[in-house]
Amino acid sequence: MSKSLKIDRQRLISKIEELGKIGALEGGGVCRLALTDEDKAGRDWVIARMKSLGLTVRIDQIGNVTGTRAGKSDEAPVMMGSHIDTVRTGGYYDGNLGVLAGLEVIACLNDAGIVTQRPVAVAFFTNEEGSRFAPDMMGSMVHQGHLDLETTLNVVGIDGSLVREELERIAYRGEDPCGGMRAHAFLELHVEQGPILEKEGIEIGAVEGVQGISWTEVRISGVSNHAGTTPMSMRHDAGYCAAKIAVFARELALRMGGNQVATVGAIDLKPNLINVIPNHAVMTVDLRNTDEALLQEAEAELHHFLQKLTADEQVSIESTTLARFEPVVFDPEMVALVEAEAKAQGLTVKRLPSGAGHDAQAFAPNCPTGMIFVQSAGGISHNVKEYTKPEDIEAGANVLLQVLLKKADSED
Amino acid sequence: MSKSLKIDRQRLISKIEELGKIGALEGGGVCRLALTDEDKAGRDWVIARMKSLGLTVRIDQIGNVTGTRAGKSDEAPVMMGSHIDTVRTGGYYDGNLGVLAGLEVIACLNDAGIVTQRPVAVAFFTNEEGSRFAPDMMGSMVHQGHLDLETTLNVVGIDGSLVREELERIAYRGEDPCGGMRAHAFLELHVEQGPILEKEGIEIGAVEGVQGISWTEVRISGVSNHAGTTPMSMRHDAGYCAAKIAVFARELALRMGGNQVATVGAIDLKPNLINVIPNHAVMTVDLRNTDEALLQEAEAELHHFLQKLTADEQVSIESTTLARFEPVVFDPEMVALVEAEAKAQGLTVKRLPSGAGHDAQAFAPNCPTGMIFVQSAGGISHNVKEYTKPEDIEAGANVLLQVLLKKADSED
Numbered sequence: 001m002s003k004s005l006k007i008d009r010q011r012l013i014s015k016i017e018e019l020g021k022i023g024a025l026e027g028g029g030v031c032r033l034a035l036t037d038e039d040k041a042g043r044d045w046v047i048a049r050m051k052s053l054g055l056t057v058r059i060d061q062i063g064n065v066t067g068t069r070a071g072k073s074d075e076a077p078v079m080m081g082s083h084i085d086t087v088r089t090g091g092y093y094d095g096n097l098g099v100l101a102g103l104e105v106i107a108c109l110n111d112a113g114i115v116t117q118r119p120v121a122v123a124f125f126t127n128e129e130g131s132r133f134a135p136d137m138m139g140s141m142v143h144q145g146h147l148d149l150e151t152t153l154n155v156v157g158i159d160g161s162l163v164r165e166e167l168e169r170i171a172y173r174g175e176d177p178c179g180g181m182r183a184h185a186f187l188e189l190h191v192e193q194g195p196i197l198e199k200e201g202i203e204i205g206a207v208e209g210v211q212g213i214s215w216t217e218v219r220i221s222g223v224s225n226h227a228g229t230t231p232m233s234m235r236h237d238a239g240y241c242a243a244k245i246a247v248f249a250r251e252l253a254l255r256m257g258g259n260q261v262a263t264v265g266a267i268d269l270k271p272n273l274i275n276v277i278p279n280h281a282v283m284t285v286d287l288r289n290t291d292e293a294l295l296q297e298a299e300a301e302l303h304h305f306l307q308k309l310t311a312d313e314q315v316s317i318e319s320t321t322l323a324r325f326e327p328v329v330f331d332p333e334m335v336a337l338v339e340a341e342a343k344a345q346g347l348t349v350k351r352l353p354s355g356a357g358h359d360a361q362a363f364a365p366n367c368p369t370g371m372i373f374v375q376s377a378g379g380i381s382h383n384v385k386e387y388t389k390p391e392d393i394e395a396g397a398n399v400l401l402q403v404l405l406k407k408a409d410s411e412d
Numbered sequence: 413m414s415k416s417l418k419i420d421r422q423r424l425i426s427k428i429e430e431l432g433k434i435g436a437l438e439g440g441g442v443c444r445l446a447l448t449d450e451d452k453a454g455r456d457w458v459i460a461r462m463k464s465l466g467l468t469v470r471i472d473q474i475g476n477v478t479g480t481r482a483g484k485s486d487e488a489p490v491m492m493g494s495h496i497d498t499v500r501t502g503g504y505y506d507g508n509l510g511v512l513a514g515l516e517v518i519a520c521l522n523d524a525g526i527v528t529q530r531p532v533a534v535a536f537f538t539n540e541e542g543s544r545f546a547p548d549m550m551g552s553m554v555h556q557g558h559l560d561l562e563t564t565l566n567v568v569g570i571d572g573s574l575v576r577e578e579l580e581r582i583a584y585r586g587e588d589p590c591g592g593m594r595a596h597a598f599l600e601l602h603v604e605q606g607p608i609l610e611k612e613g614i615e616i617g618a619v620e621g622v623q624g625i626s627w628t629e630v631r632i633s634g635v636s637n638h639a640g641t642t643p644m645s646m647r648h649d650a651g652y653c654a655a656k657i658a659v660f661a662r663e664l665a666l667r668m669g670g671n672q673v674a675t676v677g678a679i680d681l682k683p684n685l686i687n688v689i690p691n692h693a694v695m696t697v698d699l700r701n702t703d704e705a706l707l708q709e710a711e712a713e714l715h716h717f718l719q720k721l722t723a724d725e726q727v728s729i730e731s732t733t734l735a736r737f738e739p740v741v742f743d744p745e746m747v748a749l750v751e752a753e754a755k756a757q758g759l760t761v762k763r764l765p766s767g768a769g770h771d772a773q774a775f776a777p778n779c780p781t782g783m784i785f786v787q788s789a790g791g792i793s794h795n796v797k798e799y800t801k802p803e804d805i806e807a808g809a810n811v812l813l814q815v816l817l818k819k820a821d822s823e824d
Binding site: 192193194195196199211213215225226227228229230231232234237239240242243244245246247250253254260261262263264265266267268269271272273274275276277278284286288322354355356379381382 | 605606607608611623625627637638639640641642643649651652655656657658659662665666672673675676677678679680681683685686687688689690696698700734766768791794
């Protein structure tokens with residue numbers, strides 16, 4: 001019977017719309033920065049929904065909230081979840097979808113009177129976005145033991161506030177120990193936040209992992225000179241070097257292919273005048289790959305190119321690593337399970353990496369972890385225009401439901 | 413006897429230093445923006461020097477000052493000159509050298525009791541730099557009939573002041589009609605303001621002309637997107653396009669060779685963030701050549717490249733011409749004469765173009781015009797560190813003297 005179980009699209013959509021009204025921005029979109037009054041109002045609303053579904057609600061010391069539904073056994077639960085904090089100009093779906101789809105799955109089980117072997121739980125984690133407090137994925141990282149609780153409680157936000165004080169102020173500094181709850185498996189439904197599924201007309205993404213990130217700041221010092229009187233052969237043009245690096249980054253990504261991407265998002269030249277050869281450039285290079293060895297190869301190629309450019313153009317180039325995260329690889333069996341369940345439901349499915357970070361990656365080293373992506377219209381996210389079609393939300397939630405049932409009732 | 417005539421290095425250097433004290437900046441350098449009190453003080457000082465040399469001083473309606481020494485005949489004079497206004501952080505040599513070397517030549521003729529066939533004159537022209545009032549080369553352009561007097565008198569400066577009022581305020585709105593004085597020939601000694609002579613160890617530059625200038629602003633509109641989630645094949649990256657154009661400009665100049673130069677001095681990206689693909693870029697392309705046909709070829713190649721990039725990257729690109737000046741070609745006989753006189757004095761000499769504009773170019777269409785360049789240490793100008801060695805100044809002034817004598821005593 002559980003094979004034919006389906007979520008209620010209309011119920012799920014209406015819950016997404018209800019939560020979206022909390023912290024709604026004029027003209028569309030949502031602002032519920034972590035631990036603000038708007039975040040508190042969202043939390044209160046989700047907890048009320050958890051309780052109405054009969055879940056046992058617990059809050060831990062970093063403010064993560066878990067609603068658990070009992071199983072036949074007392075084993076570790078299969079967890080679903082994501083976050084409900086948003087960026088300053090956020091949409092309805094990023095994070096919220098994973099939480100509310102999890103609760104819709106629970107509602108389905110309730111309606112059908114199904115009791116799973118293991119308990120199942122839905123969680124939302126504190127400050128996934130990192131828009132007010134660094135780092136992002138704060139709650140899930142503390143939850144899974146990757147960040148120290150005390151250090152994290154003392155983080156100061158962009159507005160000078162303390163995580164600890166803000167947790168206390170909104171009454172979400174819970175008593176449960178962090179990392180006390182182990183999950184049998186973790187599942188997160190999320191919008192892709194990229195264009196691939198929509199572009200290829202595919203309904204479900206079986207997420208293989210999260211790209212590793214390498215951020216480099218490159219500072220180039222050349223010689224400022226007159227654009228008219230300085231022959232090409234006598235130039236030490238920091239602006240040209242910056243341009244050459246940006247073109248190299250593009251070519252590197254195309255040459256490596258696969259999941260390698262490279263972006264030069266920022267370039268600042270000095271003096272930045274039409275008729276003066278720039279003597280100074282600061283730029284960023286963002287390299288990402290799902291494969292750590294390939295990411296290291298990309299970094300090495302960039303480094304080698306900078307050395308060559310230093311010699312060719314007789315400039316000085318300094319590079320600094322601004323951020324470095326290794327790729328996260330999700331359990332292959334979970335990826336296969338998501339793929340199989342999507343196919344079993346007659347949905348089109350594609351394996352793909354996540355280009356953004358998610359709470360699921362905190363769980364990946366500790367338990368089998370899976371992520372399900374659904375389309376983002378136009379690939380747009382972190383934007384008030386973020387949108388996912390109701391039929392895609394329904395498809396994703398149905399895959400979540402079936403994968404959850406598999407994990408909650410299976411031996412492994 | 414005139415063949416062995418030499419200028420007095422020490423006298424010339426001491427005059428350069430004296431004038432450099434007027435408007436001196438703390439820590440070095442000079443600020444005598446056009447028509448300011450400092451400019452007036454400089455003008456007064458030069459006129460006193462002209463009078464002490466027995467010159468007849470005339471001031472025209474745009475404030476150009478000419479000191480004339482009678483010749484045997486009443487024909488049009490051979491003129492020397494340049495400017496004494498400076499940029500905000502100027503040096504001792506730019507402009508001033510051409511005026512003071514002209515006066516040193518006069519002093520030499522006086523000392524030797526030489527009377528030339530034609531009259532000779534030394535002029536300094538109002539607002540060559542254009543740092544306070546646009547356009548630059550204002551006085552010489554009005555003097556030679558390329559700019560309208562009335563229009564120019566009504567130009568408003570960066571500080572809101574009017575050319576006409578400032579001329580009256582400092583008592584330099586003269587009565588002589590502009591363009592009333594025709595020159596038999598015009599000669600300007602100037603610092604190179606570029607690195608070529610120093611780099612090649614050459615003492616004298618025989619200036620063949622002034623580069624034509626083509627300034628283009630390029631505005632690129634692409635699509636902003638997430639640096640992690642957007643595959644390389646789905647990008648419309650305005651920043652990459654800007655970089656590609658900057659690299660193309662360099663390669664174009666190298667491929668064309670000769671006197672072609674190309675500079676991308678300014679690039680501004682939006683949103684200019686490390687992890688966002690830029691959706692907007694504004695940049696400048698500065699193309700210069702001494703040959704109008706080649707400059708047009710460079711412009712056409714740039715235009716074609718922008719079209720190709722628009723198609724390849726599926727972005728939109730708008731380009732606007734910000735400035736366009738045709739190259740100025742100096743009289744080949746004058747170039748040859750400068751070269752021959754330099755060689756006759758045992759100096760090393762090289763023909764080269766000027767990358768910057770000069771008062772001489774206003775005269776080029778109207779009479780045989782020649783320019784003599786001497787080294788700029790490090791190619792540096794428009795800078796308080798501007799420097800030219802005394803021996804180079806001496807060499808340049810001696811070439812000026814001999815070329816002047818040739819033109820003042822010749823039939824043509």
